[in-house]
């Protein structure tokens with residue numbers, strides 16, 4: 001079954017309101033909503049903010065039969081061409097806050113794990129197709145950098161751009177990617193840009209997040225008819 005996950009209410013409420021035959025599956029810390037979106041059987045859920053919540057929720061999704069996972073939400077733009085409202089479709093995900101460099105590992109690498117987790121080519125293709133239908137925005141395919149940090153400085157942006165080649169910064173994608181990879185479950189992350197992760201990021205985020213969350217939702221909706 002297809003699973004669609006966001007971190008916050010704003011990221012999934014538009015999908016949830018259109019879920020048909022909704023059935024709620026409640027676990028400690030998370031509720032999954034099962035139903036049909038545009039005729040497609042889906043699990044939809046809000047996972048909460050950060051990598052721990054994301055990993056926990058992704059695990060519940062997989063245990064409940066998720067065979068493909070789409071993460072939808074907002075992010076801070078890192079790629080210099082990204083502006084508020086634009087969309088990033090993940091090529092792969094890294095955890096930019098992992099630092100085991102004193103033991104000789106590359107920045108972002110969890111020992112004995114992959115340095116990044118690749119998104120599924122077919123989900124990426126379908127997401128790119130659907131994203132082209134959102135008007136007046138740029139769509140970038142790129143690396144999603146996740147960490148338990150809200151990035152709000154030029155230095156932070158440059159670190160992610162130079163060290164990781166990241167297109168955007170958010171707080172969940174790579175955790176979902178890591179969990180999915182362990183089970184061989186395909187995933188993709190779709191993020192619309194709510195801020196450019198610089199010194200105005202906190203203000204821009206609060207202003208634009210509810211508006212641009214619609215763009216990512218539009219991409220997910222566009223994917224349903226193509227999957």
Ligand code: ADE
Pocket residue numbers: 074075076077149150151152169170171194195196197198201205
């Ligand atoms: N999500 C949206 N904007 C973000 C930022 N600047 N840093 C981390 N996560 C975000």
